[in-house]
Amino acid sequence: MPETMLDTTPKLLPSGFFLPSPDLVAQQLLGKLLVRRNGPGNENVALIGRIVETEAYFGQDDPAAHSAAGHTARTSVLFGPPGRAYVYFIYGMHSCLNVSCEPDGRAGSVLIRALEPLAGLAAMARNRGLPAGAAPRTLASGPGKLCQALGITRAAHNGMDLTSTASDLQIAGDGYQPEEIVATTRIGITKAADRPLRYLIAGNQYISVPYKPVPGKQLPVI
DNA sequence: GGAGCGATGTCCT
DNA sequence: GGACATCGCTCCG
Numbered sequence: 321m322p323e324t325m326l327d328t329t330p331k332l333l334p335s336g337f338f339l340p341s342p343d344l345v346a347q348q349l350l351g352k353l354l355v356r357r358n359g360p361g362n363e364n365v366a367l368i369g370r371i372v373e374t375e376a377y378f379g380q381d382d383p384a385a386h387s388a389a390g391h392t393a394r395t396s397v398l399f400g401p402p403g404r405a406y407v408y409f410i411y412g413m414h415s416c417l418n419v420s421c422e423p424d425g426r427a428g429s430v431l432i433r434a435l436e437p438l439a440g441l442a443a444m445a446r447n448r449g450l451p452a453g454a455a456p457r458t459l460a461s462g463p464g465k466l467c468q469a470l471g472i473t474r475a476a477h478n479g480m481d482l483t484s485t486a487s488d489l490q491i492a493g494d495g496y497q498p499e500e501i502v503a504t505t506r507i508g509i510t511k512a513a514d515r516p517l518r519y520l521i522a523g524n525q526y527i528s529v530p531y532k533p534v535p536g537k538q539l540p541v542i
Numbered sequence: 543g544g545a546g547c548g549a550t551g552t553c554c555t
Numbered sequence: 556g557g558a559c560a561t562c563g564c565t566c567c568g
């Protein structure tokens with residue numbers, strides 16, 4: 321192997337990765353890999369998607385965050401240690417995946433909103449109830465879709481340590497770095513709706529809701 | 543292609 | 556009882 325070749329073997333992110341504030345973690349998660357092992361229909365292969373869209377939710381002073389209602393049974397994972405999966409059920413039919421941030425006792429989190437499917441696309445389509453040849457951008461371009469594609473449920477994954485080799489849901493890095501990150505407003509919320517806490521990889525085709533650059537009004541590029 | 547809307551479980555008031 | 560960090564289907568242009 322030439323010396324200049326990068327080692328692209330995915331490496332599990334350590335729990336310290338999730339210690340900073342949610343807006344920083346949300347940006348740093350872009351380009352990382354969400355890995356699902358031993359799921360339904362993929363006992364022998366991993367389902368892998370690259371994270372291309374995230375949203376930050378603050379534990380304090382963020383009315384849109386679930387933790388704004390305080391520490392309850394439902395939100396206890398958010399107040400726990402960093403790097404844990406917070407999976408909740410929304411609108412009676414969809415699951416959404418967050419990763420807890422900040423030290424134990426603080427409730428920041430990052431919502432994973434879209435993946436670029438890299439491996440196990442046939443199993444993802446099957447999990448989504450789509451034909452085997454379904455367009456890759458329909459598989460995981462939304463928080464509910466990606467949970468369905470990877471077989472992520474509250475019952476199986478809420479509270480799971482995403483930094484443990486023993487977990488069947490993990491987050492890893494393969495050295496990929498996005499060239500450009502764009503910040504926009506968060507999707508589907510009514511409170512604190514104007515804060516630019518949604519982050520996406522500029523130009524990526526696998527995001528959930530497209531963003532339209534408005535002439536004269538520059539979107540924050542990070 | 544875009545707006546409108548129904549489905550439907552769980553939690554908090 | 557109402558709100559909800561969604562999705563996919565209709566209907567209309």
